[in-house]
Amino acid sequence: MSSLPGSPDHQGNPLPSSADRPSFGAEHSLALALGGGGARGAYQAGVLRGLARCFPHLRFPILTGVSAGAVNTVHLASHTGTLEQSTEALVNLWLSLTPEKVFEVNTLPLARNMLRWALRLVGGGMSAHEPRRGLVNTAPLRRFLSDTLQVAPDAPIAGIRRNIDSGALRAVALTATSYSTGQSVTWIEGRDIEPWQRPQRRTHATSLTVDHIMASSAIPMLFPAVRIRDEWYGDGGVRLTAPLSPALHLGATRIIAISTRYAGTIEEASVRAIDGYPSPAQVLGILFNAVFLDQVDEDIRRLNTVNQLLRRVPPEQRGGLREVDNLVIRPSRDLGRIARKFEPRLPGFFRYLTRGLGTRSSRSADMLSLILFQEDYLRVIMQLGEEDAERDAGRIEAFLADAPHASGSFASQRLDRVHAAGP
Numbered sequence: 001m002s003s004l005p006g007s008p009d010h011q012g013n014p015l016p017s018s019a020d021r022p023s024f025g026a027e028h029s030l031a032l033a034l035g036g037g038g039a040r041g042a043y044q045a046g047v048l049r050g051l052a053r054c055f056p057h058l059r060f061p062i063l064t065g066v067s068a069g070a071v072n073t074v075h076l077a078s079h080t081g082t083l084e085q086s087t088e089a090l091v092n093l094w095l096s097l098t099p100e101k102v103f104e105v106n107t108l109p110l111a112r113n114m115l116r117w118a119l120r121l122v123g124g125g126m127s128a129h130e131p132r133r134g135l136v137n138t139a140p141l142r143r144f145l146s147d148t149l150q151v152a153p154d155a156p157i158a159g160i161r162r163n164i165d166s167g168a169l170r171a172v173a174l175t176a177t178s179y180s181t182g183q184s185v186t187w188i189e190g191r192d193i194e195p196w197q198r199p200q201r202r203t204h205a206t207s208l209t210v211d212h213i214m215a216s217s218a219i220p221m222l223f224p225a226v227r228i229r230d231e232w233y234g235d236g237g238v239r240l241t242a243p244l245s246p247a248l249h250l251g252a253t254r255i256i257a258i259s260t261r262y263a264g265t266i267e268e269a270s271v272r273a274i275d276g277y278p279s280p281a282q283v284l285g286i287l288f289n290a291v292f293l294d295q296v297d298e299d300i301r302r303l304n305t306v307n308q309l310l311r312r313v314p315p316e317q318r319g320g321l322r323e324v325d326n327l328v329i330r331p332s333r334d335l336g337r338i339a340r341k342f343e344p345r346l347p348g349f350f351r352y353l354t355r356g357l358g359t360r361s362s363r364s365a366d367m368l369s370l371i372l373f374q375e376d377y378l379r380v381i382m383q384l385g386e387e388d389a390e391r392d393a394g395r396i397e398a399f400l401a402d403a404p405h406a407s408g409s410f411a412s413q414r415l416d417r418v419h420a421a422g423p
Contacts, residue, residue, distance in 0.1 A: 036067025038370030046385025
């Protein structure tokens, strides 16, 4: 997915020299914000492929990602081809995933980890010298990402720097949670970027690596924490109370966010997923939804409220604040309920563990949907994402109608096959 320094792009054309780099105005920046959700990240890949087919010349100068969205973000940031080429490669990446490429699924290691966790609970904790571990070992995922990106886990991802130097990319940001300090930490790679600091949020300018992806996507308790320099990090969604803030700080004036949360009606939301006492799986599913999904919706509401207030204030009295248009693309079906029918195909011992947590006692499987890295489930939700993007093409086109980072009219760029796809 990345190109070596000095090589041409995927069409054989030389990339622009530094003298040819376009300049970016802070008032004209389109950002893509990708949140978390574990295996649900495949839905984002499907939406992106749908966007690329509808708007093949679309590009995002600002990319931000957290958790599973970090994988997709780095892929887009490091690919030197068109949006169609990069999203097609991203889809193939997700379709090549299996549980064995994400975490160890052998019975013995899983049983050993379960026993270790049980002993910690019975024994009153763990030794300060004992290695930090999650429920599963994600060394396979680190190897998979390193092989895919053709880079060592702790080495800079060359394609990102090439896209920044060529002017195709302004900035990319990944967010993780520091277990060492409790802060939300955003790593930024870009050009002409000013870091920002808050009491519980800090930023670092850096060259992004596979380790940064692993840290941002380390699901609490399930995946092990990742050490970068002298701190331990986990999933970025844990403390990122304002998921759109990295894009805003990087100068975005328009944001497209891809959520993996189904927004049902009040009637649908009020339907009980369980009939009896809540199982651990049900409780964990709600907790993970709060971490990965709820904050995005709240941040969108806050942003829209600020936009409404700013429209009533003359520009010269806004104190540097600016309106930021936003558009959210989300699933037309509940990804958790879809996941439930794929549970019987999990690796044997892992299926035994999930059923022990009570996944079969709920009509939804939100927790399961985070770890269901199976080609059949990934293909279904990816197809749903593509269909949702094409079905929503009119709304997206209206949002992008005068986007400054597109060459030409979006109306003329849309492909005829989108119109033939139907509602």
